[in-house]
Amino acid sequence: MIRVRDRVADRLVSRQALSPAAAVAYQPQGRFERWLFGRLLQRRAVVEVAPGRYYLDAALYTAQNVAWERRATRVSFFGAITLSVLAMLFYRGGA
Secondary structure (H helix, E strand, O other), X not given: OXXXXXXXXXXXXXXXXXXXXXXXXXXXXXXXXXXXXXXXXXXXXXEEEEOOEEEEOHHHHHHHHHHHHHHHHHXXXXXXXXXXXXXXXXXXXXX
């Protein structure tokens, strides 16, 4: 089972476009979806096999999402620590 994080991947998965043989015609709807689709094409998570026919490379898509989650977790952790340290440094006490 693949964990989908965005509309474009969700649409391709729902249409079973997960291999070159199962590629489907896809046209993004709206500006945000065009941006997201372009980003996935650039990262090669969505692959064009023929003009206008695309499929989702599920393994690469999942690997990219796992890497993003690792980075986001690390940044969030250090951000929380930094905020805690700043709060302790500027604490004046209420008494």
